[in-house]
Amino acid sequence: MPLPIKISEETFTPRQQAVLTAALDLLVENGDGLTMTAVARRASCSKETLYKWFGDRDGLLTATVQWQAAKVRMPHVDRSHLSAKVLRESLEQFARDLLTTIIGEVSITLNRTAITHAAQEKDSLGNIVLENGPMAIRRRLKPILEAARDARLLRFNSSEDAYRIFFGLVVRDVQIRLLLGDKSLTQSNVEANIEADVKAATDQFLALYGAKANT
Amino acid sequence: MPLPIKISEETFTPRQQAVLTAALDLLVENGDGLTMTAVARRASCSKETLYKWFGDRDGLLTATVQWQAAKVRMPHVDRSHLSAKVLRESLEQFARDLLTTIIGEVSITLNRTAITHAAQEKDSLGNIVLENGPMAIRRRLKPILEAARDARLLRFNSSEDAYRIFFGLVVRDVQIRLLLGDKSLTQSNVEANIEADVKAATDQFLALYGAKANT
């Protein structure tokens, strides 16, 4: 069954959402070793119900990832009156949201699960994570960048390139190291530096793409 | 059995290396669905031999990853006579090596395998990949950056920060998208842009950290 593009509140009943919550919790706890029996026990439902609702294990996994990924909400920036100050604050907000998201356990788990699935020719989970992660940010950020260019606040040829550089400046090696389980990069460790990193990334992005030396 | 830190030629006999090659091929082909029976058949050896040599499935996986990861050799840059030109070429070489590595199927497979393992509280594979990937680059790059700072070619406070920014400028969202199986990012697609990306990343890094407007 092809999943709907948009996940809304009514897509899953409250009971189903409780099941998905249980599945997500188990995913975070036990990694990809998610068994249908464990989900059924945790959610106090029968396996038969799981199969009835979600088809098979992949369906449950997909529903879980999609449901959780859709929870991530991006801040909406009013691009009608952009100033250097507003632009900077918007960029900082994006950087902050991006960083706080990728260092969260839920994000790490979802990305790991999707990557594991992508290793088996199943790209559906990967597409969902991509669509609700990097691509969602890109959709939000690019119009702002282009509006800033129109307002002579930024200068670049390709907004696509500019977005990707921003992504790189913010994420750097943090995500891959967390995904690989780098112990020297504890969550609290990164968390403490978020504000400094956000500011640094924004400064650097503006240094590269700012129309002049606009702080 | 704790694995040796350093993998040399003599660590594995030729026959064992043939087995590891078979395992790696299967890993690239079938993702993490690697079975001992498949390896034994592909390598024309018995399962009993596999267990004798590598202990268990994890041991075989670890040996495969470690053996392959150790194959990646970094270019050695002579940092005794650094000029702006030599520095730029060195940076471009690092960027080129980094990009060509991460877009390769072997690297994608190894990273996916290690991430899958990290999702199960097994961090050994992740550590190996980290150690031979990002950390190896860091070890090579940081001395060069520091030498360049001493030669007044670069200006920065923390060479750690500088390295991580360089990593971000080069990798951007390429690696995570490939790991997630993004179809719109074909290998040939990225490959065609490598030289442009290498140059762009180097330019941007020098724009941020160059002592002056040194092209």
Place this chain on the structure above:
DNA sequence: CCGCAGGCGTACCGTACGGTACGGTTCCGC
């Protein structure tokens, strides 16, 4: 020529887990 170590192929075992079947219970419409 003999014995034996190393290794191949295969058969085998145990278990974990995806998926199904079924009896029992609750709840809702009629």
Place this chain on the structure above:
DNA sequence: GCGGAACCGTACCGTACGGTACGCCTGCGG
């Protein structure tokens, strides 16, 4: 009150796969 739908709990089935055992062959030292 009654029939049925939804759902829980659990027992069950089939299979895939990790790991082991064993028979056989080959090569080699003595």
